[in-house]
Amino acid sequence: MTLIKSISGIRGTIGETPGEGLTPVDVVKFTAAYGSWIQAQFPNQKVKLVLGRDARISGEMVEHLVLGTLQGLGIDVVNLGLSTTPTVEVAVPMENAQGGIILTASHNPKQWNALKLLNAKGEFISANDGAEVLSIADQDAFSFAKVDHLGDVSEDPDYIQKHIDAVLKLPLVDVKAIKDAKFKIVVDAVNSTGGIAIPMLLEALGVHEVVELFCEPNGHFPHNPEPLPENLVEISRMVKKSKAHLGIVVDPDVDRLAFVCEDGEMFGEEYTLVAVADYVLSNTPGNTVSNLSSTRALRDVTENHGQEYTASAVGEVNVVTQMKAVNAVIGGEGNGGIIYPELHYGRDALVGVALFLTQLAKYGGSVSALRAEYPNYHISKNKIELTPEIDVDYILAEIQKHYHNYPINTVDGVKIEFDKEWVHLRKSNTEPIIRIYTESESHTTANSLAQKIISDIKEIIKSK
Numbered sequence: 001m002t003l004i005k006s007i008s009g010i011r012g013t014i015g016e017t018p019g020e021g022l023t024p025v026d027v028v029k030f031t032a033a034y035g036s037w038i039q040a041q042f043p044n045q046k047v048k049l050v051l052g053r054d055a056r057i058s059g060e061m062v063e064h065l066v067l068g069t070l071q072g073l074g075i076d077v078v079n080l081g082l083s084t085t086p087t088v089e090v091a092v093p094m095e096n097a098q099g100g101i102i103l104t105a106s107h108n109p110k111q112w113n114a115l116k117l118l119n120a121k122g123e124f125i126s127a128n129d130g131a132e133v134l135s136i137a138d139q140d141a142f143s144f145a146k147v148d149h150l151g152d153v154s155e156d157p158d159y160i161q162k163h164i165d166a167v168l169k170l171p172l173v174d175v176k177a178i179k180d181a182k183f184k185i186v187v188d189a190v191n192s193t194g195g196i197a198i199p200m201l202l203e204a205l206g207v208h209e210v211v212e213l214f215c216e217p218n219g220h221f222p223h224n225p226e227p228l229p230e231n232l233v234e235i236s237r238m239v240k241k242s243k244a245h246l247g248i249v250v251d252p253d254v255d256r257l258a259f260v261c262e263d264g265e266m267f268g269e270e271y272t273l274v275a276v277a278d279y280v281l282s283n284t285p286g287n288t289v290s291n292l293s294s295t296r297a298l299r300d301v302t303e304n305h306g307q308e309y310t311a312s313a314v315g316e317v318n319v320v321t322q323m324k325a326v327n328a329v330i331g332g333e334g335n336g337g338i339i340y341p342e343l344h345y346g347r348d349a350l351v352g353v354a355l356f357l358t359q360l361a362k363y364g365g366s367v368s369a370l371r372a373e374y375p376n377y378h379i380s381k382n383k384i385e386l387t388p389e390i391d392v393d394y395i396l397a398e399i400q401k402h403y404h405n406y407p408i409n410t411v412d413g414v415k416i417e418f419d420k421e422w423v424h425l426r427k428s429n430t431e432p433i434i435r436i437y438t439e440s441e442s443h444t445t446a447n448s449l450a451q452k453i454i455s456d457i458k459e460i461i462k463s464k
Contacts, residue, residue, distance in 0.1 A: 005030075005134055011105050011114030014058045022113055024065050031069040031101070032144075033137035034117050037129070038099045039073065041120075045098070048076040050091045050118075052083030052159070053103035054252045055192040055217035058113045062103050066115070067153055074145030076152045080159045082193050082217055084254035085116065086348035087163040092122035093344075094162065099125075104253035107226040110219060123345050124317050160197050163350060164204050170342055172283055173354045174361065179206030181361040184244045186211040186260070188235040190225045192252035193217050194349070201350050202248075205357060211242050227251055227258040227336060229266045236264040246360070246367045248353060255347035256336040259356065261368040270295040270334040274374055276352055277330045279359035280340070281305040286329030289322045291315070292415050293424050293437045294334030297375045313412035314426065320345045334379075377420075380446035382436040383428075384457055391464075392427045392434060398460045399425060399453070421445065423453050 003012035003021055010030045012022030019026065039047050049070060053059040063079075070077050078095050080088060085102050092100045098120045105112035117125050117133065125133070136142060145151070167173060185207055189195035195215030202210050213235055214222045224231040227249045239247040239260050246267075247260030259267035267275075274297045277288050281302065288302045291314045302309040312322035319339060323331040332339045337347035340355070363370055386392065396414045409415040413426025413435075421440040428435055436453055440446040 005137075006130065009114055009116045009130070011108070011112060013111045014113055015111075022062075024061075027062055027065040027115070028069045029140070030115055030133070030137050031066045032073060032142040033133050034099075034101065034115070035070050035073040035075050036136055036142040037133045039075070042098050046076065047074075047099075048078065048095065048097045050078045050080065050088055050095055050097045050100035051103070052080035052085075052088040052091070052100075053193075054084070054254075055082055055195075055219045056105065056110055056113060056221075056252060057219040059103055059219065062113055062115075066101060066103065071151040071153060072144045073142070074149045074151050077154070079153055079155050081155065081157050082196060083159060084163075084193050084197050084350070086255055086344070086346050086350060087159050087197070089118060089122040089346040089348075090163050090166060090344055091156075091159050092118055092120065102253065106253050107251040107256065109224065110221050121345070123320060126317060160193075160200060164197075164201050166343060167201065167350050167354050168204060170340075170351070170354070172280060172342075172358060173205075174358045175204075175206055177361040178357045179208075181245075181357075182208040183246070183357065183361075184209040184211070184242065186213055186235055186238050186242060186244045186247040187215060188213045188232065188247065188249045189215045189217075189254075190221050190223070190250070190252055191216050191218050192221070192225070192254075194250035194252070194254045197254055197350060198248060198250060198353065201353060205354060207357070211238065211244060213238055221252070225252050227256055227269060232258070232260065232266065235260055236266075240264040250349045251336075254349045257338060257349035257352040258336045259367060261371060262366050263368055265368060267367060267371050269336040270377075270379065271297065271371060271374060272336045272352060272356070273330075273332040273334065273338055274298050274301055275359065275370065276338050276340075276355045277301060278305075278374070279355055280330045281307060284329050287326045289319055289326065289328045289331035291319055291333050292409060292412050293426075293435075294332075295377050295379060296420060296422065296439060297377055300375045311409065311411070311415075316347060318412070375441075377439050377441060378443045378446045379437060379439045380443070380450045382438075382450045382454065383433045384436065384454060386432040386434065388432075390461060394464070395434070395457055395460050396425060396427075399456060402456060418449075421449060423449055425453065 100118035102116040299309040338352035
């Protein structure tokens with residue numbers, strides 16, 4: 001069993017003993033720590049938080065624990081019930097709340113759950129803030145309210161609709177164009193809350209026909225919930241069989257988005273952001289941001305529009321920070337996470353769907369033809385397992401020395417650029433491994449580059 005206490009929240013597998021899995025004791029402890037931290041940020045104020053969850057099996061149990069704990073602290077809660085991560089993020093400022101909690105383990109399998117923590121802007125808390133929350137939890141530095149000062153709970157199950165309404169108001173979302181295109185779309189929502197949100201959105205956008213696949217929000221994931229090609233066999237088959245224009249895939253909390261072309265081939269999770277950014281940049285010129293491990297294609301598209309691309313450290317919080325620093329009009333991550341600040345600073349599959357369908361409707365061709373418009377890169381993802389005696393910082397420093405003649409970025413690990421190829425090495429925060437991502441215009445070259453770097457690392461370890 002696993003319990004991971006990170007700066008952005010706590011996640012783990014349900015069950016076992018406290019401190020080893022995500023048990024009720026751990027849920028209460030970390031909820032109390034976060035609630036106490038929020039109260040300290042807003043002294044002498046009655047604190048209000050927004051709560052929402054995905055549809056995983058443990059969600060209702062965890063929800064009850066979180067609600068009771070926050071009430072016990074004297075905090076008022078607006079409970080959205082079954083919701084999405086971006087919906088909770090949108091709800092926090094709409095409610096004038098001081099923060100929010102999302103109960104979701106994102107793309108992790110059904111035995112996992114997590115508490116994701118938001119600030120008053122509806123954005124994930126910073127590294128420093130997360131460290132403070134963990135410190136409060138470690139010290140049990142919280143106390144609960146007396147009986148006359150307990151928090152109140154109100155329910156608002158309509159926030160997905162409010163979220164959709166906000167998406168429809170965006171200037172770059174053209175409902176008429178989408179309706180006129182008479183799209184037929186297959187949706188795979190992995191039996192979580194995307195099964196509520198995405199069909200609702202498509203209906204509001206005027207999509208002609210929607211074929212629902214795994215859209216019952218019961219938490220029984222029919223396949224691995226990460227939207228990778230190997231997990232999307234059924235929707236690929238269904239898109240072809242039903243002669244749909246495309247397939248839409250989201251993860252359990254609806255912050256990651258992938259598309260399936262009309263021929264059943266994958267559009268490519270890395271290219272979700274690339275395509276949407278292309279559409280946004282053609283209408284609103286500005287800067288773009290993605291993390292260091294995302295495809296170079298976004299940089300190419302951005303520069304084709306005469307704009308500037310910059311890379312951030314890996315992690316949504318880091319992407320958002322960099323987007324604000326350069327006033328980016330769009331950004332995100334290569335895992336299908338689109339961040340469109342016109343609505344809010346968070347990965348949002350609903351925004352991504354609306355912008356992509358507008359783009360596709362105006363383009364007038366097939367999804368596969370649109371994909372062919374973009375540079376074709378291939379990413380190879382590898383890792384090296386570490387033993388305790390290996391000094392990772394030393395290895396990364398030696399790699400830097402070895403490739404000092406090439407452009408190197410050390411914002412997050414070491415990224416080396418070789419013309420239109422790159423390699424990114426970074427130490428995992430949760431596992432004893434070095435992650436090695438490489439990208440090239442061919443699978444073979446990307447894999448060869450990875451093997452060359454792995455060989456270099458092994459030689460460094462051997463010679464030390």
